[in-house]
Amino acid sequence: MIRLSKALALVAAAVLFVAACGGNGTGSATTTFKGTKKVGISLPLTGQSNLYGHAKSQALRLAAEDINAKGGVNGYKIEMDVIDDGTTVPKAVDNVNQLILQDQVIAMMGSVTSGQCAAQTPIVKQNKIVYIDSTCNSYQLTLEPDLLNPYWVSIVPNTYMEGTSAGAEAAKLGAKKIFIVSPNYLFGTSETNAFVAALTKKNPNVTFNDKSTWYVPFPTNPRWDSTINAIQAFQPDLVYSNIFSQDQVNFVKQALAVDPNFFTKYQMVTLSSIDDFNALGPQYPQGMHVYMRAPFFQLSNSKLDAWVSEYKTKYNEYPSDWALMDTDALNLWAQAANKAGTFDSDKVMSQILGKSFSSLRGYNFTVRTQDHQANVGETIGTTTDSAGKYPFVVLKDSSNLKGDDIMMSTTLMQEMLDGKCEKGGDPKTANFALCPSWK
């Protein structure tokens, strides 16, 4: 009898042990992985763009959890290896070296600023690491000969797509006198050039503030008095900006302090994001003409709504555009690697280029073979009160522009690659607005 009791006790202990270890018989919990593989990202958890890094890191960790719950990738558990770059280029370079050489990541997700991405791409290329870029978006990253990288994939609307969309919007508004304010680095100059090219193509008589005053240092100090005063002195019909994050919040706040009707007097076309909306809450001006990369409230679909709910439950905040695009980025890589049945970068890339992927954005997108740019869309609209639905403004009179409609044409792209869009044959002057087919 005593032996039987001991045996029963042993069985009970074993059952408890198994239960404690998570052996509850459900599919996800019983997944046994062959091992763990790391996917790396260097992003700004501090510095000017820390808000974006925060959203990206949260989204990627959640996406990795979801991928692992479905069995991982090629039988391996995926772990995100996240390192802070302080929004600086040198640290972003150090980080990518560390991630590849020391941490031995098998793929990388893209950083935030175009300057960082441009500095990282040669290292990624040299080490043959697939790099899915979902935030930095200068079109030069996929078209400039020095930066071309066979392992680079862009699933964010690039500066050509955004700038020309914004230019078309400004032309539609009939503005004749434009004041431009933009951050002085690759992204700002690239997007501003696209804006100016698209606007002047539609309206050649438009005038701008002096070109030497278009750009502000990046990162800049938190006071925008000079720019706000320059706008008052210039008296434009429209202000165009692609300043973002902290800079946009400070600019908008200080402009409203100078004149509560500032953005009525000087209508504004600007890049924006849910982070910017969220930071200013009800103070974000209504009637602003904004273009956004992936605002969840504008792209609503059942898959996205479920993910928004999951994200909000986990992090107690609404997901930003960056969170959505990074989730798409990791899912794209996971789908491609699973299809390839290997982590070999060449084989994974062969499952990405020319292939179609489902997106949280409610449509499938395809990664173009020629420039590795996905035909993802851009949302454009006018800010309005959300009537209590969200703690920030939403959009009215909005449209989700289709990627195919705003992408650079293959003809234009080929002319760029063939060096037909340069002044005097100098590659440093390459600009799509100089291409024969643009004219």
Next chain:
Amino acid sequence: MDPGKFLLFAVGGLSLAAYLFIVTAGLSLVFGALRVINMAHGSLYMIAAFVTVVVANQIGVAAGFFVGLLVAILAAGAVGAVIEVIVLRRVYNQEHLVQLLGTYAVALIISGLVRLIWGANYRTMPEPSLFSGTISLFGYSYARYNLFMIAAALVIGAAVYLMLYRTGLGRNIRAAVADSQLLSTTGVNVKLLFTTVFVIGAGLAGLGGVIVAPSQAVGSTMDSDILVLAFAISVIGGLGSIVGSLVGSLIVGEVISFGLANPATNAFALAFVFLIMVAVLTVRPWGLFGTPEMQ
């Protein structure tokens, strides 16, 4: 440039100067009295800004700003006291590099704690209604809050100057700068004096945070946002001189404002600030209003 535009950019420069002076006044006081470059000064300013926004968003802007003023200055002062007792007392007699590293470590710790407590999202609050609204002059609009900041900077400058040159505490502080050991032989508790000075410096940082909070995004990077300009001001005006800080802020504010306004100088506006800094370092290394450090 017509007079209206000139005034517009001059006041813009004054607004920037006021902001810079409000944030750096405490830094200058602490260096002047304790000969410590406090890299955590921005952290105290950031804590105060967060406290103000949180209080204002909880109880409403009207009362929140003034309650925040009290709570935030007390909070910054209390954190300052802890830093002085735990860190600075151990490094007063060390070389400046050790002091820099010590206070920089404190800044990093506070920055991490702020992110843990308040998260990465930027927070904002409206201006208190007493200082909101605009004034129109020569066809251009001016924010009343900016004018309030200019007035606040002048009051802070005057108050610190009077404290240093018209009070017993100020006399002791100046005596401690000259020879703290000699001062201690007169019965003055120098340790307590140093703590008091640092707490006042921290309180000034707090005051800066409170005043700045309604005019910009409050986030976990605001401690380092103006570090470079703060040191340029200190070098130009003279580290440790409150008058120097005021003049340095004025020079930097106006050079940036008019520099950015003019298309011919726009691209070099910030470079001019550092050119001036280099010129001052070359001709008068202790700054326009500073005093050479005795060896």
